[in-house]
Amino acid sequence: xxxxxxRRRRGELWIGAVILVVLILLPLPIADAYTRNLIIISILFxxxxxxxxxxxxxxxxxxxxxxxxxxxGAYVSTLLFVRLGVPPLVGMFAGGLIxxxxxxxxxxxxxxxxxxxxxxxxxVVAEIxxxxxxxxxxxxxxxxxxxxxxxxxxxxxQFRTQKLPYHYLVLAFATATWIAAWVIEGSRWGFSxxxxxxxxxxxxxxxxxxxxxKMAAAAISGFFTGMGGAIYAQYVxxxxxxxxxNGQLAILIALPAVLGGVGTLWGPFLGAAVLTPLSxxxxxxxxxxxxxxxxxxxxxxxxxxxxxxxxxxVSLFGIRRxxxxxxxxxxx
Amino acid sequence: xxxxxxxVAIGGLLMGLIYALVAAGLSLIFGLMDIVNFAHGExxxxxxxxxxxxxxxxxxDPLMMLPIVAILLFGLGVLIYRGLIARALSVNFxxxxxxxxxxxGLAIFIRGAAQFVFGGExxxxxxxxxxxxxxxxxxxxxxxxxxAASFVCLAAFAGLLLISRTEFGRALExxxxxxxxxxxxxxxxxxxxxxGWGLGAATVGVAGVMLAGFYYVAPNVGANFALIAYVTVxxxxxxxxxGALVAGVLIxxxxxxxxxxxxxxxxxxxxxxxxxxxxxxxxxxxxxxx
Numbered sequence: 001x002x003x004x005x006x007r008r009r010r011g012e013l014w015i016g017a018v019i020l021v022v023l024i025l026l027p028l029p030i031a032d033a034y035t036r037n038l039i040i041i042s043i044l045f046x047x048x049x050x051x052x053x054x055x056x057x058x059x060x061x062x063x064x065x066x067x068x069x070x071x072x073g074a075y076v077s078t079l080l081f082v083r084l085g086v087p088p089l090v091g092m093f094a095g096g097l098i099x100x101x102x103x104x105x106x107x108x109x110x111x112x113x114x115x116x117x118x119x120x121x122x123x124v125v126a127e128i129x130x131x132x133x134x135x136x137x138x139x140x141x142x143x144x145x146x147x148x149x150x151x152x153x154x155x156x157x158q159f160r161t162q163k164l165p166y167h168y169l170v171l172a173f174a175t176a177t178w179i180a181a182w183v184i185e186g187s188r189w190g191f192s193x194x195x196x197x198x199x200x201x202x203x204x205x206x207x208x209x210x211x212x213x214k215m216a217a218a219a220i221s222g223f224f225t226g227m228g229g230a231i232y233a234q235y236v237x238x239x240x241x242x243x244x245x246n247g248q249l250a251i252l253i254a255l256p257a258v259l260g261g262v263g264t265l266w267g268p269f270l271g272a273a274v275l276t277p278l279s280x281x282x283x284x285x286x287x288x289x290x291x292x293x294x295x296x297x298x299x300x301x302x303x304x305x306x307x308x309x310x311x312x313x314v315s316l317f318g319i320r321r322x323x324x325x326x327x328x329x330x331x332x
Numbered sequence: 333x334x335x336x337x338x339x340v341a342i343g344g345l346l347m348g349l350i351y352a353l354v355a356a357g358l359s360l361i362f363g364l365m366d367i368v369n370f371a372h373g374e375x376x377x378x379x380x381x382x383x384x385x386x387x388x389x390x391x392x393d394p395l396m397m398l399p400i401v402a403i404l405l406f407g408l409g410v411l412i413y414r415g416l417i418a419r420a421l422s423v424n425f426x427x428x429x430x431x432x433x434x435x436x437g438l439a440i441f442i443r444g445a446a447q448f449v450f451g452g453e454x455x456x457x458x459x460x461x462x463x464x465x466x467x468x469x470x471x472x473x474x475x476x477x478x479x480a481a482s483f484v485c486l487a488a489f490a491g492l493l494l495i496s497r498t499e500f501g502r503a504l505e506x507x508x509x510x511x512x513x514x515x516x517x518x519x520x521x522x523x524x525x526x527x528g529w530g531l532g533a534a535t536v537g538v539a540g541v542m543l544a545g546f547y548y549v550a551p552n553v554g555a556n557f558a559l560i561a562y563v564t565v566x567x568x569x570x571x572x573x574x575g576a577l578v579a580g581v582l583i584x585x586x587x588x589x590x591x592x593x594x595x596x597x598x599x600x601x602x603x604x605x606x607x608x609x610x611x612x613x614x615x616x617x618x619x620x621x622x
Binding site: 062109112113115116117119120121123124125127128131132134135247251255258259262291292293294295296297298299300301302303306307310311312 | 362366368416419420423424425426427428429430432433434436437438439440441442443444445446447448449451452551555559562563565566570595597598600601604605607608611612615616617
């Protein structure tokens, strides 16, 4: 039997498929490298924000330390490639796995904290990771690691001049995070996590195992974030602690999800579609000479959106599509 | 050897008292209304720039301008509450995240504005009664601006303690205990919150002015101090004045010792390590109430 929820969820899939087709075709008519780069970065952050959303949105744990998993993923895949010759196509998954593992390690002490205590603990853990990598010579220290170019290849995920392959790579990544979120939304886990988010005590009294729920969400979230980091490393060709582990990055990962609509399927993507171009464009047009105008604009947008649309930008599209007969309670 | 041990201990104490005062302002606002002000470091940075500007154009010594900057920051704190935080409190969906990201956005805005007005390069206040002077006691060197800053910090803590004994302080405490019940006894919650923000901002303003006497001034100077302030507050227990003081000094000492024993670039790893250990043993911090 078709009920309301399965019908809505199938609708989401159709919308997703249409948007996917649009995004597959989008770069084809665009020739200039700057715009293509902008789109790639936006899609990458859409995927990262969706990964954050799995823990922060569905499970309600506001992590401000996702830069750690991103950086770990970037470093694992890069070092595997540079030192051991493991192709990044494999390394990407290794980076994700280690990222998920680290998320579990971080979650183990931190999930005993709640609210602001948890948020601050994640900031601190990420900062410890950043400082350690900055001072750890084996991983290149503050100098970072250059990824040598070994010819265009889908196995090494390296393309000298082409942007198109990266476009499809990040699109596949973002799609994977979306599908994960879609599956979670309809699964038993998703319901448990949302219960944990809304009220821990009530959830526990209903038999939801709170700590394992948080850990599972953290592992999945960390996995995708690490994977995103590995992809970023291959795209840029150079990593250092400042570009992959900086605390600011954790905010850039969380913001699209929060401002787009936390705990929703489309919020993180919508947020990234608005915020990432805004930040990149304002930096290139206002950042240089205006000195700080880009930051002022960005900060202002965050404040205004957060106050005016607390449920996120998706609420702009919040048309309730209630089938007739259900809304007014009359028998169907 | 003894002199060196004392040198490290004194250095940690002097810095720790500044950390403690920065954290006290944060803790005050948190304890009052359950909001973490992520723009706290930026408020400190603004106070440092205010001190720099007053020093440059009026030639006042940091010690003399303390009341001016404190009043300015008090006004700014009230303004931030009235303009932003009161609105963030009235949101009825997703309130926790809205509060976090409103102050985050504000922090980014303030940092951008400071960069726009003052530029990104480091500035410092290098003349004044105490600037650059040190005293020596039994082989231990005491930089006088830092010593003065420590005394001011202690005085500020004493001041906060006195305020908590006044009518206003009792109203603060009552509002913290039960923000709805206070309305019944004629306390205007909004008014108390605004004053609390003013007081928190003024507190970090005092710390900023004294810090400007011996530290560089730049738009991004707040970020690092803010991070330490969050750790201090979480370590001492949110909302606890005594916790902020003890944790601040503890962090100053751990930082100084790590820098001396391991490596200066790793000094914060020691701080964060201590914090993680304490949180595992005592999740609500040293003096936090549940």
